[in-house]
Structures are given as C-alpha cells and as structure tokens.
Amino acid sequence: MTVTSMPQPTLPAQRVPAPAKEAEDVILGVDTHKDVHVAAVITTLGASLAQQEFPATAIGYRQLLTWARSFGVLRRAGVECTGSFGAALTKMLRGQSIDVIEVNQPDRATRRKRGKTDAIDADAAARAVLSGRATTVPKSADGPVEDMRVLRLAKESAVKARTQALNQLKAVLMSIDPDLRELLTRLSNPALVATCAALDADYRGEAVFTMRLLARRVQHLSDEVKELTRRTTRAVRACRPQMLDLVGVGPDSAAVLLIAAGDNPDRLVDEASFAALCGVSPVEQSSGKTQRRRLNRGGHRQANAALYRIVQTRIRWDERTQAYLRRRTAEGMSKREIIRCLKRYVARELYRHIQPRATNQVPSAA
Secondary structure, eight states: OOOOOOOOOOOOOOOOOOOOOOOOEEEEEEEEOSSEEEEEEEETTOOEEEEEEEESSHHHHHHHHHHHHTTSEEEEEEEEOTTTTTHHHHHHHHHTTOEEEEEOOOOHHHHHHHOOOHHHHHHHHHHHHHHTOOOBOOOOOOSHHHHHHHHHHHHHHHHHHHHHHHHHHHHHHTTSOHHHHHHHHTSOHHHHHHHHHTOOOTTSOHHHHHHHHHHHHHHHHHHHHHHHHHHHHHHHHHHOGGGGGSTTOOHHHHHHHHHHHOSOGGGSOSHHHHHHHTTOSOEEOOBTTBOOEEOOOOSOHHHHHHHHHHHHHHHHHOHHHHHHHHHHHHTTOOHHHHHHHHHHHHHHHHHHHHSTTSOOOSOOOO
C-alpha cells in the first residue's frame, strides 16, 4: 500500500517592509526685507524645491522654519543682511541649532543675466552656501558688544547734533546787536554756550531767544555725550579691561574694534582675518613680471580709523613706535607707508586681547 503524503499548504509570502526613506538635507536661502522675508529651499544637489514669502514677525519666523523643515533636514541657511533686517531671523535660526551663513547681495553682472526678484535673490543665497562661496559667520549680537554698539550709535548722533547746534548758534550770533556780538565773539566755545544759555531773552528779540535755545540744546547734548561715554567705558572694562592698558587705546577705539569683531570673535579664524576685517591687510595686485601689493580700501572703516588714531598716539608717546619710525625712515619708506605697517602690527596685537584664545606666536613690532 502506497502512502501518499498530503500536500502541505503554502504559506503566503511575507512582505518585508521597505526601509523608510531617509530625509535628505536641504539648504535655506532668505532675502530679508523690513516687512517680509522671501525664502527658498534647494537640495544638496542644487535642485530648487520651493519659494515662499513670510511676514517679518515672530509668528512668520516660526512659519518659515516649519515650512523649510517640511522638505528635509535643515542644517544650513544663507541669510542676507544679518546685521539689520535679518538680525532677528538669524538669532531665531541659531537658537534652533542651524548654521547661519551671511550672504552678500549678488553682483551686478549676475543680476543682469538672471534678472532681479526677491525669489531669485533667496535662491542665490542658498546656492552661495551650497557652493561654499559664502562662508562668513554673522555676529551673534547677544552680549556686551551689542550694548556697546547701540551706545555708540546714540553717541555719534548726539555729537553730530551738538556740532550742528553750535554752528547754528555762531551763525545767529552774526545777526544780533553789535555790542553784544563783540562781547560774545571773544569767548571760547564752552564760555559762549554758558553765557548764551543764561541770557535774558524776554526783551532782546527773537535772535537772542534762539541763541539761548541753541545754547541750552548744546548743554543737554553734552550731558548725553558724557553719560554715553561713561556707559561705554564701563562696558569695555567689563568685557575686555586689558585693552585699556595698551598705549593709545581709549574707550572709544576699544569699543569700535570690539564692535567690528562682534560678541563671537571666534568666528575670526586668525589675526590675519581680523586685519582683513579692519582693512589693514595688503591686497595682491601682481601681473606677469610685476609683483606688488596695493592698499586695502575695504573692511570696517571705523575700525580702520580707530587703528589710525592708536598709531598716531603711539608715534607721539610710545618709544618703541618712535624707534620703529626712525628705522623705517632710514630704510627709505615714507611716513604713510610706515603708518600702514604700524596699523597692521597694532591689529595683530589687539587681536590677542579681543580673542584671548589666540596664540602669541608672532611678537608685536609696535
């Protein structure tokens, strides 16, 4: 008897679930404006995904971030005007652990080829980050240096308004009674302001009343300047007190240089980066057999002016700088060329105080 085996039922093939597709990295580009920000998202291969406009408000920033993350993993963002219209957005993105890169506006040649719209600018900002053309880390603006910046902003406007009021006072002085004019013309500026502020203008006409008004305005603005200077000095001493111990470095110059570096000076790779930021690094301009360098007219011009003031003070009072000046003059260099060299040396010295972790490998020559 043959025993046949019963056919075994075949089990249905189990479907192995496909591995979840990993979200790809995307790059955000933002063209910032006062009222709205225009954002663009591209892939790491350069494919454009979308463009969208968002209001420049706290809710709009959150909407922009949610929208950008809906396309993939967001780790990098290129933002225009990180120090003005894009400052708040930059701070929010950095708070979300996103690397923000400051992007300059496209050059004119590129704009002539592609045209100009906010969406095109946002897309160009993202592509600048992708290509590596944009590498600048923006200032964090979240520490004492930001306080110095706003204090200095108010002080500059107060000084400008005080100068304008004093000039107007002297212009009105020319049209008053000759006897009073001769009495006031001989006075120094402080004495003129004090005398005009105390004038009895009730019975002397509108010109004298205007002089008293302008003199009191000058006094008020002088008080503002003194208070702002006191607060700036206190901020510098709390942040980098060692800078004020250097020859020729006062509170104003120290504040300008700290503002140029920002609250996160570690964004500057080395002292050469700081020199380039201040516009004291020579620029190569060689061609063929001609090997030369030209003056750097870029950089932070207020920081450049601060270095110039420091050098001028050292030329007058510092013995090392005076010896350097004599030696370089004997070698045939002009005073203008020597000052440029000294500005470079001073930038190197100050960088070691602005960025305490900087190495002291190169001795200062000024």
